[in-house]
Amino acid sequence: MRDARNLYELNPDASVPRGLPLVAGLTGFADAGAAVAQTTEYLRENLATTVVATFDADELLDYRARRPIILFDGDHLTAYRPPRLSLDLVRDEVGQEFLLLTGYEPDFRWEAFATAVLGLIEDLGVASTTWLNSIPMPVPHTRPIGFTVSGNRSELTEAMSIWRPTTQVPSNALHLVEYRLQERGHPTAGFVLLVPHYLADSEYPAAAIAALDAVNAATGLILPTDALREQGREFLARISDQVEENPELAKLVGTLEERHDSYMEGTSLRSPLTDEDGEVPSADEIAAELEKFLAHRRSREDDGPLPG
Known part of the structure; x- marks a missing residue:
């Protein structure tokens, strides 16, 4: 396997304390109610961030399946928005620092991507990893959004996981990361939000609020939710x-x-x-x-x- 470290470029000016929690949410699969997209965008827009590592889209992304946006103004092109997958250092509302992995879900080289993420987790001394996903389910919007919680943090599973099936499901890249982290005994939790299926194609603010509440519970961070509420x-x-x-x-x-x-x-x-x-x-x-x-x-x- 080619060196997984070649998948990303580190920011030499970023100084990351050891022992921080990592929060991850990648878009591209499922994301019912746009829970992951809303949550990650909201955090990036409302909190101070510093880039730690940027992943190479040319290695990981199928551009023809998810085409980047280019801006056209009358008779010429004015701007290009390249796809972004990055690890950032972020501060919550009371100044607590954490790491945030956001952007597109890789189309290619999942094993190498997982190895790269695990390498960053080890090199940066990450204390715990929490990641988010959402799926459409036949549940009513008049009830609180529930979760299926995976990983090895039994206190979170016991307290928050309302549906615990034994089944085969289509995986995403962060499933693989979680699986590899479990093999190493690293504290990890994956929160799958159960979003009303008839609202799955909308931007459902309650889904993003539930995602942020889950992160708060797993990490002790204080994340802003007022505008979303x-x-x-x-x-x-x-x-x-x-x-x-x-x-x-x-x-x-x-x-x-x-x-x-x-x-x-x-x-x-x-x-x-x-x-x-x-x-x-x-x-x-x-x-x-x-x-x-x-x-x-x-x-x-x-x-x-x-x-x-």
Whole structure:
């Protein structure tokens, strides 16, 4: 294998104390409710950051699958936005430092990427690693977002993991990093947010808030959420209005609420996803009801689309 250290370039001016927590979130797979994208963008925009290492996109990214953005102004090109995958030193709201790995999920050289990340973790003396992912699930937006927690931090699994299946799932690059870290006994936790499937294609602020709360619980960091919470209140108010005025949609959401609550009360349901017949309202059913309702409202007044 080629030297994994060639996948990134270190910033010689960055001074990183040992013993910091690492938080990671990469975009490109699943990311229901844009939980990872919102969370990482929000942190980078609202906290002071210093680049520690920048990964080589030419080695890791399939440009034809995820094309970079170039700006065109009238008759000429004005700017190019290269894809970015970096490790940054960040300070939370009270000045506590941590490391943040963000950007695109690599398309290529996963083993080398995992080796590179593990090498950085060792070289920088990282104390713990926490990473984020989100998937669409048949759960109602009227209940708190739940988690499936993986890794070797049993205190977090016991306290926060509400769904613990034994199953095969499509992996992402950070699954591999977690697997290798577990082999080394490094403290690691992966939080998979269970996002309402009918909101999976929107930017759902509650998902980002839940992600930040999970990071806070795992690391002791104090991360800002005020702006997201305000966005979340506005988003949920609009959804609530739509549900209240649409009996069919209210019935579908009510069914999800009943099944969710029964599962959380410890009944014989096998998961928060299905009833005894294995059936739930589909994402298409709920999305169709939302679209019908929005179309009806737009025919009466010039109302905007669903947030996100």
